[in-house]
Amino acid sequence: MATTLYEKLWQSHIIEEKADETPLIFVDRHLIHEVTSPQAFANLKFHNRVLRHPERTIATMDHNISTRSIKIDAAGEGAANQLRTLEKNCKEFGIELFGMGHKNQGVVHVIGPELGLTLPGTVIVCGDSHTSTHGAFGALAFGIGTSEVEHVFATQTLRQTKAKTMRIEVKGQVAPGISAKDIILAIIGQTGSAGATGYVVEYCGEAIERLTMEERMTVCNMSVEFGAKAGLIAPDATTFNYLKGKDYAPKGEVWQQAVEDWQQLKSDSEATFDSYLTLEAKEIKTQVTWGTTPGQVTQVDSVVPSPEDFTDPVERESCIAALKYMGLTAGTKITDIAINKVFIGSCTNSRIEDLRAAAAVAKGKKVSATVAAIVVPGSYRVKEQAEAEGLAQTFIDAGFEWRLPGCSMCLGMNDDVLTHGDRCASTSNRNFEGRQGRGSRTHLVSPELAAASAIAGHFVDLTSINSQVQGA
Amino acid sequence: MEKFNQHHGLVVPLDTANVDTDQIIPKQFLQKTTRTGFGQHLFHDRRYLDNDGHKNNPEFVLNKPEYQGASILLAGENFGCGSSREHAPWALQEYGFQVIIASSFADIFYANCINIGVLPVILPEDTIATLFQQSKDNLQHITVDLVASTVKTASAQYDFTIAPFHKYCLENGVDSVGWTLNKIAKIESYEAQMPAWQ
Numbered sequence: 001m002a003t004t005l006y007e008k009l010w011q012s013h014i015i016e017e018k019a020d021e022t023p024l025i026f027v028d029r030h031l032i033h034e035v036t037s038p039q040a041f042a043n044l045k046f047h048n049r050v051l052r053h054p055e056r057t058i059a060t061m062d063h064n065i066s067t068r069s070i071k072i073d074a075a076g077e078g079a080a081n082q083l084r085t086l087e088k089n090c091k092e093f094g095i096e097l098f099g100m101g102h103k104n105q106g107v108v109h110v111i112g113p114e115l116g117l118t119l120p121g122t123v124i125v126c127g128d129s130h131t132s133t134h135g136a137f138g139a140l141a142f143g144i145g146t147s148e149v150e151h152v153f154a155t156q157t158l159r160q161t162k163a164k165t166m167r168i169e170v171k172g173q174v175a176p177g178i179s180a181k182d183i184i185l186a187i188i189g190q191t192g193s194a195g196a197t198g199y200v201v202e203y204c205g206e207a208i209e210r211l212t213m214e215e216r217m218t219v220c221n222m223s224v225e226f227g228a229k230a231g232l233i234a235p236d237a238t239t240f241n242y243l244k245g246k247d248y249a250p251k252g253e254v255w256q257q258a259v260e261d262w263q264q265l266k267s268d269s270e271a272t273f274d275s276y277l278t279l280e281a282k283e284i285k286t287q288v289t290w291g292t293t294p295g296q297v298t299q300v301d302s303v304v305p306s307p308e309d310f311t312d313p314v315e316r317e318s319c320i321a322a323l324k325y326m327g328l329t330a331g332t333k334i335t336d337i338a339i340n341k342v343f344i345g346s347c348t349n350s351r352i353e354d355l356r357a358a359a360a361v362a363k364g365k366k367v368s369a370t371v372a373a374i375v376v377p378g379s380y381r382v383k384e385q386a387e388a389e390g391l392a393q394t395f396i397d398a399g400f401e402w403r404l405p406g407c408s409m410c411l412g413m414n415d416d417v418l419t420h421g422d423r424c425a426s427t428s429n430r431n432f433e434g435r436q437g438r439g440s441r442t443h444l445v446s447p448e449l450a451a452a453s454a455i456a457g458h459f460v461d462l463t464s465i466n467s468q469v470q471g472a
Numbered sequence: 473m474e475k476f477n478q479h480h481g482l483v484v485p486l487d488t489a490n491v492d493t494d495q496i497i498p499k500q501f502l503q504k505t506t507r508t509g510f511g512q513h514l515f516h517d518r519r520y521l522d523n524d525g526h527k528n529n530p531e532f533v534l535n536k537p538e539y540q541g542a543s544i545l546l547a548g549e550n551f552g553c554g555s556s557r558e559h560a561p562w563a564l565q566e567y568g569f570q571v572i573i574a575s576s577f578a579d580i581f582y583a584n585c586i587n588i589g590v591l592p593v594i595l596p597e598d599t600i601a602t603l604f605q606q607s608k609d610n611l612q613h614i615t616v617d618l619v620a621s622t623v624k625t626a627s628a629q630y631d632f633t634i635a636p637f638h639k640y641c642l643e644n645g646v647d648s649v650g651w652t653l654n655k656i657a658k659i660e661s662y663e664a665q666m667p668a669w670q
Contacts, residue, residue: 015655015658016655020637021637022637022638024652024655024658026659026663026666028670035557036556036557036558038505039505039507042505042506043649052659064503076503078503079503081503085505119669119670121670122670127556127558128555129554129555129556129580144556144580145556145558145580145584146558147584147587147588147648148584150649151648151652154649155649155652155653155659156659157652159637159648159652193490193553194490194549194553194576197576197578197579198579224554227550227578227579229579250668254669257668257669258669261669293490293553314548411499412499412500413499413502413503430494430554432495433495433517434494434495434498434517435499438523
């Protein structure tokens, strides 16, 4: 029978599937961090249970650390307690930890791939919803709660209800200057914020195949923002070339065998999905969110929508509430919206290619006097590379603050928070009310647009500027 | 985990779609290493006018005098979207909610509720609309019966579906880790056949 990539991954991880029980699947890799693990460790100890596979568990510090200092205490008392608890637990249970100052430290969804911990054909979980990022490699990867973290600690398995399948095809090629962030925001704009709840989504089509691994991660990262359990992209030569030689990737004969197996990881041409969505890549334009869910998104050359634009009563009500919270008036040109903060970072857009794209825009320019902008690399390795390539200096010269790796302002668990009324162009993944600070207003954008907005002090239509330059 | 069979309680209507876990429990309260201490911060930014949580927002439905003691949350679609933080259902449970009723839930949030013994009930949109109207017009006490998988109001009864194993775990307060540890031989035999790269 023809099967989808998801069904192949599912089938290869089933331990037990019975009529009266939720299926039990094996977990290959468990990534943990300081915020969602302490209660799981505590319960494990309370029940006097062992951690089944410490060697399949990797820990990092990312969510609430300071981006100004590698000192644990710089994060504040509560955060420092969580970070020290993680250190203690990792030591006690024999888990490898990339703590502050470690060369492998960074945002969990940045370091997994860059270290080769993320492999095709595996099941990867983490107590963080953006675990969907790792689906870019053809891994079944999803976020879990703390009770499930405990379950994985003790058993290396999880109980999972089988999801429905959705295929999202992006046909043809995107126009120059259109980023992976624009592709995924355009997809979410079509599906709405819960359009894929209960589904595992597979992205395919020429525009997806042409993406680099880092771009594919940006796409899969935001799968959860339209409700998907996970996002998948079939592994191909791009995937294998990226992984080859990475620290934790298989080597020698095992690598050869792995690639042979991974080449089978794709949906059969005859396979059917429960749902389909098709986008024409050439129609995708630069995206900016205007509301308080990622699905409330439009094109940069467009205007803030009006509640009357929505026929669905729930969407209309959500639009009214969002415009009020965001302090926006329907009909305002997106490029007329002034911003005073810029955040370039997060597990969506903090990898080296993201920083190169933003630096290319910022090079030789100055951040507007009305804007405070920070750049937070996704990992220590990204930071080192960006400094070696001169990107960090480009940012600093332009007036951006160059910080240490961490989740930072994406969720504002540390002191990188916005204050009431701040309006931020952010390369992160969530524009929820209060996400980056109480009363703050977040607009999700690509790294290129974030950098350009920092310089202009408002959103700008980069493609229009570029075409004018070319036409001149 | 406490056993859950049936619950009778007051409904509070929170008529907003896409209530995310950042709203349910904002990030500044996630720095604890315990499972308790979150209830007082539930819906913090909507519930309190000040950052310290001393000044109630009288407009927020949970603060209205008539809804004090509510134990059933009636919510809008896509409830619990966003972050995987189990702190969100911990906060709801500690506040006193034993049942959450909505037309849809985000996947991770739904699983987190099941795992801690809070019952998420999914009902069709038109039923939810009826319940909202009734709960806004008059205070409404309803009975949620997990065993029969029904929601009973004064005037009607609605059936809901829940996965059989979820139901079993809630009804019996199953320690899911212990349950799986009884199957360790199956896990071992799976591990024995894995390819070297896996």
